[in-house]
Amino acid sequence: MSNSLLIDRLSAELPPVRRRNPARELAVVASLGALELALVLGVGLMRPDMASMIGSPYMIWKLGSLAILALLGCTLAVRSFVPTASSRKGVTMLMVLAVAVTVFGLIAVPHPSEAASLAERLAPAQGLLCAASIVVLSMPVMAALGWLMRRGAPGNPRKSAFACGLAAGTLGALIFAVCCRFNDPLYIVVWYSIGVATVCTAARALLPRRFRL
Amino acid sequence: MIAAQDGHGGAYRRLLGEVSDWLERYFRRRLPADFVDDAVQETLLAVHRRRHTYDPAQPFGPWLAGIARRKWIDALRTMGRQQAEPLPEHLPVEDHRRTVVSATVLSGLLEQLRPAQAKAIALVRLQGYTFEEASRETGLSLSAVKMNVHRGLAKLTTFIERTDDVE
Numbered sequence: 001m002s003n004s005l006l007i008d009r010l011s012a013e014l015p016p017v018r019r020r021n022p023a024r025e026l027a028v029v030a031s032l033g034a035l036e037l038a039l040v041l042g043v044g045l046m047r048p049d050m051a052s053m054i055g056s057p058y059m060i061w062k063l064g065s066l067a068i069l070a071l072l073g074c075t076l077a078v079r080s081f082v083p084t085a086s087s088r089k090g091v092t093m094l095m096v097l098a099v100a101v102t103v104f105g106l107i108a109v110p111h112p113s114e115a116a117s118l119a120e121r122l123a124p125a126q127g128l129l130c131a132a133s134i135v136v137l138s139m140p141v142m143a144a145l146g147w148l149m150r151r152g153a154p155g156n157p158r159k160s161a162f163a164c165g166l167a168a169g170t171l172g173a174l175i176f177a178v179c180c181r182f183n184d185p186l187y188i189v190v191w192y193s194i195g196v197a198t199v200c201t202a203a204r205a206l207l208p209r210r211f212r213l
Numbered sequence: 214m215i216a217a218q219d220g221h222g223g224a225y226r227r228l229l230g231e232v233s234d235w236l237e238r239y240f241r242r243r244l245p246a247d248f249v250d251d252a253v254q255e256t257l258l259a260v261h262r263r264r265h266t267y268d269p270a271q272p273f274g275p276w277l278a279g280i281a282r283r284k285w286i287d288a289l290r291t292m293g294r295q296q297a298e299p300l301p302e303h304l305p306v307e308d309h310r311r312t313v314v315s316a317t318v319l320s321g322l323l324e325q326l327r328p329a330q331a332k333a334i335a336l337v338r339l340q341g342y343t344f345e346e347a348s349r350e351t352g353l354s355l356s357a358v359k360m361n362v363h364r365g366l367a368k369l370t371t372f373i374e375r376t377d378d379v380e
Contacts, residue, residue, distance in 0.1 A: 082279070083278075
């Protein structure tokens with residue numbers, strides 16, 4: 001088919017399109033996260049001592065850093081869905097920020113059991129459950145971001161997919177953080193990182209598949 | 214494009230006509246001649262499918278260039294997967310000049326690769342050698358030439374993806 005024939009076909013009976021609105025997309029993702037949080041709280045999964053713990057340095061660090069990472073991750077993912085955006089610098093900066101808050105948590109936030117062994121502090125059986133819960137909780141947001149990515153035109157689908165994974169993983173971790181009963185920063189750093197990294201890897205592998213502009 | 218988003222077919226036809234000319238120049242500098250028409254049409258289809266993602270507050274050029282760049286990377290990947298077909302003995306050549314100046318950007322990018330990979334791609338993809346001829350020319354085995362072309366093109370696509378502006 002010649003170019004002119006293709007152009008004739010494309011321009012014949014051209015329906016108006018609804019322009020993409022990044023703010024609306026961000027609102028959709030935020031609403032989904034809020035709905036998930038409401039469901040988790042609604043079924044009574046919030047840790048029982050939340051009222052007394054909410055002002056502690058540990059909880060401020062945990063919820064604060066996850067909220068910041070989730071907000072920046074979602075913004076970065078939605079911004080990357082246009083061909084003019086490069087998510088490379090954003091992803092790098094977000095990773096640096098994640099490492100910074102992690103190191104800060106390990107150094108500055110006191111943990112309750114100074115005498116406990118490493119195995120006791122890490123509690124692998126519960127830790128794996130925590131990581132799996134983060135993966136499950138991140139699924140709805142990852143599905144929504146994947147759908148938005150497919151509707152968009154990312155310049156680098158692999159980087160966009162990774163940003164989607166980072167956003168969904170940190171949002172899933174934030175929702176899970178209100179249920180998690182462990183108060184040790186080391187436990188949070190290890191198992192939450194494994195949960196978020198699993199989501200990022202899955203997003204990076206799955207979302208760009210069969211994606212074509 | 215703003216008019217096209219609102220359903221104005223005439224404006225869209227004029228726009229795609231201009232875009233098509235620009236894309237032909239863009240891809241002729243970046244791809245072997247055999248791949249140019251497909252790349253232009255693939256990009257026109259992508260512009261059509263993704264026209265809702267254009268933000269009227271932003272300039273149109275970078276948006277189009279972003280889509281064209283993505284399609285360039287896709288075309289390089291396709292080149293890496295395809296086998297070279299032997300050319301017939303008597304092939305009419307219409308325009309020597311266009312063939313000579315084509316894919317100048319791609320030729321320049323070959324400097325990013327190992328010499329063996331660059332030579333294999335230049336012979337097979339830019340100068341139209343078959344893999345067997347390239348194997349005789351370079352003194353490498355047939356599988357080594359194929360591997361050099363495949364890995365070289367994969368490395369090039371990664372380089373282009375990591376570089377914001379390739380000229």
